[in-house]
Every structure is written in C-alpha cells, then in structure tokens.
Amino acid sequence: MDLDADAKTIDALSDEGGPDDAMPPEFGKFVSDLHVDVSVKSKKRLADSGQKDLIGTSVKVAGADGVLAEYRVVGDFLYYRTDMKALGKAMGVPMPSVDDLPPSEKEFRKILEGDWVKVDTKAMEKAGKAAGGTSKGDSADIDAKTQKKILDAVSGVVSRDVTFRTEGGSDGVEHVVATGNLRTLLTGVFDKLRPLQGDLPAGAELPTAKDLKDAPNKKIAVDFTLKNGDLRQIRVDLGVLADSKKKVKLPLVLKFSEAGDVSAPSGATEIPAGKVSPGSPLGGAFMGGGF
Numbered sequence: 001m002d003l004d005a006d007a008k009t010i011d012a013l014s015d016e017g018g019p020d021d022a023m024p025p026e027f028g029k030f031v032s033d034l035h036v037d038v039s040v041k042s043k044k045r046l047a048d049s050g051q052k053d054l055i056g057t058s059v060k061v062a063g064a065d066g067v068l069a070e071y072r073v074v075g076d077f078l079y080y081r082t083d084m085k086a087l088g089k090a091m092g093v094p095m096p097s098v099d100d101l102p103p104s105e106k107e108f109r110k111i112l113e114g115d116w117v118k119v120d121t122k123a124m125e126k127a128g129k130a131a132g133g134t135s136k137g138d139s140a141d142i143d144a145k146t147q148k149k150i151l152d153a154v155s156g157v158v159s160r161d162v163t164f165r166t167e168g169g170s171d172g173v174e175h176v177v178a179t180g181n182l183r184t185l186l187t188g189v190f191d192k193l194r195p196l197q198g199d200l201p202a203g204a205e206l207p208t209a210k211d212l213k214d215a216p217n218k219k220i221a222v223d224f225t226l227k228n229g230d231l232r233q234i235r236v237d238l239g240v241l242a243d244s245k246k247k248v249k250l251p252l253v254l255k256f257s258e259a260g261d262v263s264a265p266s267g268a269t270e271i272p273a274g275k276v277s278p279g280s281p282l283g284g285a286f287m288g289g290g291f
Contacts, residue, residue, distance in 0.1 A: 002035035004235075004251040013242055013250065026092035033064035033090075039259035056262030063090050074264040077118045081265075084112055107271045116268035123273035146199040153192035161185055172228040179222075182241065183215040216241045232256055 003010070007028035039058040042049040060070040068090065069082040088095035098112050110117045142150070162180040169175060190206050197206060218241055225233040232255065239250035 024092040030090040118268040127273040157188035176224040
C-alpha cells in the first residue's frame with residue numbers, strides 16, 4: 001500500500017490547515033516514499049483461514065532508505081525491529097539514542113540499535129492480564145456467526161448506496177468502479193454494526209452518529225483492477241475528500257501479489273514478557289506494531 005503522489009502534492013495538502021498546522025519540510029518526501037507491505041502465509045486458502053491456520057504474518061513499513069519498522073508473528077513469537085536513525089532522518093525529528101536509556105530499560109538497547117528482538121506472545125498475554133487486563137474480549141478473533149452478520153450488514157448498505165460500472169481493458173484486465181457518498185456509506189454501515197458492538201473484540205469502539213456528521217459529504221470512487229478474474233489492485237483518490245481550494249490528486253493504491261518473507265528472523269534477542277505488557281515502555285512498540 002502506498003500513495004501515488006509526489007512530495008510537492010503532499011506538502012500542498014498539508015499546508016492547507018495554515019501555519020499552525022504546517023508539517024516539517026521533510027514530511028512530504030517521507031510520505032511520498034512510504035509504503036506498507038503486509039504478508040500472510042497460511043496452511044489453507046486465506047479466504048478459509050482462521051488465526052490458528054496462519055503460519056506467519058509480517059507487516060513492514062519502508063521508505064526511500066529501506067525498512068523503517070517491521071514486525072512478524074511466527075509460531076509463539078512476535079518479532080520486531082526498527083531503524084530509529086532512518087526514521088528520525090525521514091521525519092526530521094530527533095530520536096532517542098542508546099545513551100538516553102536508563103539502566104532499568106536495557107532491553108530497549110537492541111531496538112534502538114536496529115536489531116531484531118522477540119517476545120513470547122503467550123507470556124505477553126499472561127503479563128497483560130496480570131497487569132489488569134480481562135479475559136472477556138481479549139481475543140481479536142470474531143466468530144463465524146458474527147462475521148456473517150457484519151458481512152450481511154455491509155453488503156446491504158453497499159447494494160443500496162453504491163453504484164457500479166465496468167470498464168474493459170486489454171490482456172484480460174478489467175476495471176470495476178464503485179461510487180458512493182462517503183458520509184452516507186459510513187453512516188449506513190455503522191448504524192448496522194452498532195447492534196453488534198457486544199460481539200466485537202474489546203477496544204473496537206464504533207464512531208457515534210455525532211462523530212460521523214464530520215465525515216466528508218462527498219462522492220468517492222474506488223477502482224478495482226482485475227486480471228483474468230483475480231483482484232490485482234484497488235485505487236482510490238483521497239484528494240477529493242480534502243477541503244482544498246485546489247484540485248489535487250492523492251491516490252491511495254493497494255496492490256496484491258506474492259507474499260514476502262514471513263519466516264522467523266535468526267539471531268533475535270528475546271525480551272522478557274513483563275517488559276512489553278500494556279502500559280510498559282516496550283508495550284506500545286509491540287502491541288501497536290511500533291508504527
């Protein structure tokens with residue numbers, strides 16, 4: 001996933017909010033070079049896979065100078081690394097160094113040095129519960145019955161409020177363009193999902209009707225590219241949602257291809273689970289992917 005826009009375009013949009021909201025000069029270049037890769041490997045077809053079927057999962061954020069942050073979940077371990085120096089340079093902000101660490105947080109040294117670290121996910125879950133978590137809703141899994149209810153709710157809104165057109169191409173390429181009003185769609189979907197709130201994982205808070213009144217009241221088009229029947233790309237121009245006097249294109253592109261490396265990296269240093277429980281200094285990095 002990435003933005004198909006240059007630094008000049010992104011800077012122009014970020015400057016619309018006025019001098020108080022202005023981003024650093026490096027921001028546009030950083031975002032224009034940014035891309036996110038998500039890779040998943042499973043014992044079954046992904047469409048039929050549950051959490052227990054997954055062999056490995058990887059989320060990698062990279063910029064012009066290489067990987068900025070990455071985490072992988074393989075077996076019972078979560079692996080994490082980040083290039084703090086490159087991240088600081090790209091964003092134009094100072095990052096902490098090894099010398100800034102207190103003795104009690106020596107485990108953080110490996111992360112600041114850009115090395116792979118790992119933590120036992122089962123031990124981390126136990127540490128989280130011991131720190132005040134609850135068992136109810138801890139799982140991020142949604143049961144099949146709830147999944148069907150969610151799918152039916154979303155499908156009903158889409159069939160009512162979205163129009164579709166097909167544009168043919170060459171060499172087996174076909175485009176399906178879906179168009180709808182963003183505020184109408186969001187309001188319709190969340191109105192249908194709100195009765196299911198109790199069946200969703202803890203922390204999955206849905207926006208209120210008041211929140212959705214601030215959503216852009218504009219039409220947006222999503223272009224689905226298929227080749228020989230397989231989905232290859234999704235493209236949507238976010239520029240139409242911007243409150244900008246200028247017409248600016250800001251396409252967000254999601255591409256589908258073969259998965260990248262989802263194996264367990266060698267030489268990773270294990271971090272005690274207690275150091276990465278929610279609320280701990282390392283907890284934010286691991287629990288939130290460090291992004």
